[in-house]
Amino acid sequence: MSSARQPAPTRPTSRDVARAAGVSQATVSLVLGGKWRGRVSTSTAERVRGSARELGYRPNFAARSLRMGRTRTALLVVPALTNEFFARVYTGAAAVAAEHDFGVVLYPSPDGTGPARDPFASARAALDGVIASSMAADALGALRGAELPLVMLDSDPEDHGAAARVNLDIADGMRQVTEHLLGLGHRRFTHLASAVDTWTFAVRARALREAVESVPGAVLHTVTAPLDVTAGREAAEKILSSPGPLPTALVCDDDILAAGACKAVRRRGLRVPDDISVTGFDDLALATAVEPELTTVRLPAEQVGERGMTALLDVLEGRRAEPGDLPVRLVARGSTAPPPRA
Amino acid sequence: MSSARQPAPTRPTSRDVARAAGVSQATVSLVLGGKWRGRVSTSTAERVRGSARELGYRPNFAARSLRMGRTRTALLVVPALTNEFFARVYTGAAAVAAEHDFGVVLYPSPDGTGPARDPFASARAALDGVIASSMAADALGALRGAELPLVMLDSDPEDHGAAARVNLDIADGMRQVTEHLLGLGHRRFTHLASAVDTWTFAVRARALREAVESVPGAVLHTVTAPLDVTAGREAAEKILSSPGPLPTALVCDDDILAAGACKAVRRRGLRVPDDISVTGFDDLALATAVEPELTTVRLPAEQVGERGMTALLDVLEGRRAEPGDLPVRLVARGSTAPPPRA
DNA sequence: GCCTCGACGTTATACGTAAAACCCCGAGGT
């Protein structure tokens, strides 16, 4: 069956480079490792680098990390990559990692379906650290146990146990939304909230409530829904068919829910934003794809990934990761307008 | 500064397990490797497994792959994760990989921005194989050079050089779209095509052209645009403002473009689908978020990933990967209707 | 009684790298 042994096109090793350059393997390691100043002459170093380039030498990663005990690999734990926000977080983290010759491996926790597997089983190599979204609830337990440097994304500042934390100024975002709507004249709000119980959403709820309560005569109701378009539409339909005066503004925890809400409004024969204003959160691609385009809060997702990775690198190097929330910005578009004269 | 040396909470090694079980390290390796039948007694094997479990032993991945020369890691090369389609491909591939104790690491090729980096630089470990989308054009060159088992996704069947191939039956999808529209009575088509020049899009164009040409009196124009909502809208606006009779159906290469096209139609004061029908491709979440919901072709993205990974595993085991295109299905929704009487 | 043989292990080795420990040699000090 399989008898033909290949002519072994094995990758060149540091020893091959050494042979080619006429030095020992150790010298190659020193030169390529960058710590040769004062130990190897410049000319020899240059010769070694030349041979390495010629042979197309690439250090064997397994050997290196076996020797060093560090893998230059981080685990990013997110709920699901199909959520554009987290795909962008990954992109940002991977970009910073690449600059520092680091790798990022993913653990998208199996959302509902499938067994809640060990987040570390997905990591091929041993890990140097972990970056985890607080929304990946099912994996957080195992993460605490491990003695790994942990950077939390968008998690409760009160909750210690992480080496660093990267947060968005969600509260400010929600305040901007509310002030925008109040400024337009809205007084009857309904909060279409995510059913997921995590810090970010709790903050949204609180900031909205506080902003509304500070205005005499303004009222706020709340309805929750899972994070998908259909669920958002159904929840909004329930709102619109409940007795009493309709809200004039639907404040949604997420663009997905907002898209669903818009559909519900129109199915009721009403118009967005003429009859009811709708706001989203996140500024996904979706926000400008629907009509009217959504007034929403732009979250710098890539920056979250970048800062997360940077913080992890800081922790690994023994530096202190600088804190500070990332600012967010209201993007006013077509889904909000003054309430109807009524 | 950093003087306190930790009490070394190093992970237990196979030697620790050996000590605990009162055997040699080799025996531990045999037992845990599963090839102990006839070499180790059942009772000893059981004892070893017990100690391993107690100590929480997890084999050192770096050491293992150094010894074995295989890393049980595959590289998935895609254009961008923020494209929902590829996020789903990843999800499918990762799921199958996990079942076989394999890992998947990503190379999302930097779309335009940033230097076109070496796809292998992102791979921490040496790789056992590669799965690559034909849309990741910038990385394909380097992939050819490497002597790695390569599985291509959605690539030209004529193009040899891959060990296996996983394709969607794109042509059939486009035929379904065209027949749906022809059946509704449409005769004037414009193809809003992706500006990206890859096999999938070439197939879409050909299938559409052939299907339209087979009907006497049916006409087809083509306009291309980059894959984003705004570009789609602008391209569609150009179509709608060009002289001559307007098309009654806009066939788009992608849901993103279709969403943009819908916006263009309405900006012109026309309605979808009453005045102009619009079709998409992919069935992204977007398709049901916009209004009207898009008639589109559902692509089994997760299955593409699953089949891709399965094929790679087959190749690695020396098995023959079974070929066969994945079927796709038209999903008729609200963006298509009979053309206006006119 | 000697040889064989299978069952059950053990000892030894190699994978490719980083880095500690060592070595050699010529210049400079006394």
Added chain:
DNA sequence: ACCTCGGGGTTTTACGTATAACGTCGAGGC
């Protein structure tokens, strides 16, 4: 003349695993 010192390397070792090669011991054949 002898010792020191530092520049420019080399030798050696260890990382944790998989596995080839090697023992040992008791039963069974002749």
